[in-house]
Amino acid sequence: MTKPFMFLTCLIPGPSNPKANIDVYLQPLIGELQQLWSEGALTYDISMKQNFVMRATLMWTINDFPAYDMLSGWSTQGKLACPVCMDGNKAFTLKYGGKNSWFDCHCRFLPHAFRRSKKGFTKNRVVKDEPPILNGEEVWGLVHNIPRVIDNAHTKLFGYGVSHNWTKRSIFWDLPYWKDNLLRHNLDVMHIEKNFFDNVFNTVMNVKNKTKDNEKARMDLAIICQRSDLELVPHNNGKMKKPKANYCLTSSEAKKVCKWIKELKMPDGYASNLARCADVNRGQMNGMKSHDCHVFMECLLPFAFSSLPDHVWKPLTELSQFFKGLCSNTLRHDELVKLGENIPFIKCKLERIFPPGLFDSMEHLPIHLQMMGDFKRTVKNKARVEGSICMSYLHRETTYFCSHYFKTISLFNRSQRNEGAKLNDVVTTTLSISNQLGRSSGKAQTHWLSDAERSAFLHSNSILEEDPISQTRIHGEFPEWFRAYAIDKENGVTDPNLLSLAWGPNSMVKTWHKYYINGYKFHTKAWSQGKKTINSGVYVKGVTGGGENDFYGVIQHIFELEYYKLPHKVALFYCQWSDPRRN
Known part of the structure; x- marks a missing residue:
């Protein structure tokens, strides 16, 4: 979920959280959700250029285990803490440890010999099946007579901790569709x-x-x-x-x-x-x-x-x-x-x-x-955490709202982490290898290609599909044959991309230590010396005569090749490869 679509509806201080009384603070939110379901909200469709009535539903909540207690109304304390097994679990209290244990509660989920094992578990054989999972209608049948927190004072219900762990009827049950949801509260x-x-x-x-x-x-x-x-x-x-x-x-x-x-x-x-x-x-x-x-x-x-x-x-x-x-x-x-x-x-x-x-x-x-991570990063005063988050959220929400009235202003122009080249900066061609959205970084160095390197850099794979039977002949003879064929005017090769490939790259190339592409940063092995992180490893799934193989390599050099006539720049990672099948 991106920032513009995150809404901070309620922020509760941790040390003084309301626990089960959170339903009191959720009343405005539930009221708006009921309105969105029954009446809807008038919304403008920019593609159709007309208004329509939008209706929305709350699919589920996502929370950690303690918050599950506050939102669902089922206490996550004691031997009946599991909100799925409910009263069907086999948890017990340890005599010396004093804590509840779910030891030997999982053989019942298996049609396995573990059920008959006495030595590995609790000296007893398991004969019961796994507890049934109740659907929304069945859960509603259990809670519809339980009072809500907003109706009367919070009191412990009869049978709590023995036959059930209900502390209240959650305010989410006020939503008319809540009992029909397959999932209501999800655990983090x-x-x-x-x-x-x-x-x-x-x-x-x-x-x-x-x-x-x-x-x-x-x-x-x-x-x-x-x-x-x-x-x-x-x-x-x-x-x-x-x-x-x-x-x-x-x-x-x-x-x-x-x-x-x-x-x-x-x-x-x-x-x-x-x-x-x-x-x-x-x-x-x-x-x-x-x-x-x-x-x-x-x-x-x-x-x-x-x-x-x-x-x-x-x-x-x-x-x-x-x-x-x-x-x-x-x-x-x-x-x-x-x-x-x-x-x-x-x-x-x-x-x-x-x-x-x-x-x-x-x-x-x-x-x-x-996605509480984005809100946590806004904290400036750790002594007043909630206040910092609220002030930052109000400032961002106000700025974003006002930006809609200034067409030439964009609030989302910050480059992402490890961002490559902009789409407008790349010259689109018919060869996919030339349409790389990558960018180099750092100080460039000059390197002169030898004849053997120029021959290896001719991109035969961009022209011809690989045939495992003739790979040796292709790598040995195809580059020179393709060059002679392309420059021969009688063959009628006029595509500038093919002619550029036929002539090969310039002998003078630039080398870099770092390169950004597809949201990742790569650097050479030498550049990683003394660094806390390493980004010189690469993995390629290749096709050879024996089928698909996994190849692992370490980047030794990063070349940026330029071709004659056309402004093509192709990044090439020169790697030291290793075969995982050998030592």
């Missing part, structure tokens, strides 16, 4: 992913005071599971000794992970500076934000924990791939169905490894998984 996957990652990462790294594998967890483990190798052992001094678990790294291994993160270079703009979070001496990561956890979970976790035993490493890698598939730019229905089928297996594998104390509500929510 980044919030769940960060909490899941923090628990798993701190447990594997054995971070003091943050790990879920503490002495109380081992005491609960002895009661719930049959894992004698992990139970506390009496020591000679009268204290209990905690045996090392195979899912925990040693102190030296944890320090190696932090050192690897400290020296790791990632593409520009892909992640923040993770090196600032790595504490090599203590062997732990500190101050990781949501996006840092997002990148680590989906890309780095399989490599960071590669020293773990296979039976531990594989489920963690599958968990990483689950979140990576769920957060991919393109989602297909069949892939989502497969993710939904795989996550119960992954959760059950993790339950056979980690103690019950690890599995709180955040570890349970992925079983159901199917």
Whole structure:
């Protein structure tokens, strides 16, 4: 969603948020949504040059887990915290840990031998099926008699925490179409992913005071599971000794992970500076934000924990791939169905490894998984966060409204990050290779092409489709044949683009250290020395005689070729290639 279409309707201070009473502040918004549905709003259609009545509907809300409580009316605290399973979950309270655990709550989602396993889970066989998911009509049948917050004082309902977790009837049910929506409240996957990652990462790294594998967890483990190798052992001094678990790294291994993160270079703009979070001496990561956890979970976790035993490493890698598939730019229905089928297996594998104390509500929510950043960047006074956001929003909204009355003024002329060449700056030709929306950056250097380089730079692929059988002959003979054929007037070649290619590029070319194209920044390997990020790696899917192959390379030089007669400038990355199939 872009800035002009983001509306700040209500801003609630965090320390004094109204919790369930948020419905009082949402009344104006709900009233406008009801009007948009029943009466509509007169809107001008610029394409048809006429007015029409526009009607709109609220599809769903997107929020983190605590906000789900305030908006939906189902409390996300206690053993009935899951708003999907409701009273059908099997969560229980740990005797020594004192917290609610969703351990062994996922075998019921599987037609699998895990149901009969007593050693890996809670010493009991699972016979129940997964809890049914209620549709909108069924949920409305449960809440229609529950009082609204705006009608009377907020009181705890009979049966709360035992048979249900309803605290109110949400004001969203006042919308006439709300019960017909397939989805009403969506959970923020980044919030769940960060909490899941923090628990798993701190447990594997054995971070003091943050790990879920503490002495109380081992005491609960002895009661719930049959894992004698992990139970506390009496020591000679009268204290209990905690045996090392195979899912925990040693102190030296944890320090190696932090050192690897400290020296790791990632593409520009892909992640923040993770090196600032790595504490090599203590062997732990500190101050990781949501996006840092997002990148680590989906890309780095399989490599960071590669020293773990296979039976531990594989489920963690599958968990990483689950979140990576769920957060991919393109989602297909069949892939989502497969993710939904795989996550119960992954959760059950993790339950056979980690103690019950690890599995709180955040570890349970992925079983159901199917833009505040712009506002946060406007904060200038951290002592008055809400005031800063409001003043910035009002200033931007007023400026944008006034801009409609000044035709020659545009508020959206700032160049985007890593922006290439403007469309108006590129001379369009019939050859796609010459229509690149890229731009060079930095100080140019001059390079004279040798005869061998000029021959290699003749773009035979722009003229002739590749035939795997004759590739050797094409690369060896086609450039000279094409040049002789094109300059022979008897052949009638008059297209200036073909003639320009036939003559080849100028011998004098410019070389650059950086180049921007398609929203990405590329630079040479030499330029990346001493930098915190690296953008010299490239990947190409090529077609050879044996079929499709993946090629990986590192940019050594960036050439900008110019051709005779026509103002063509073609950027060429000179790379050092490696074959992943060989050493």
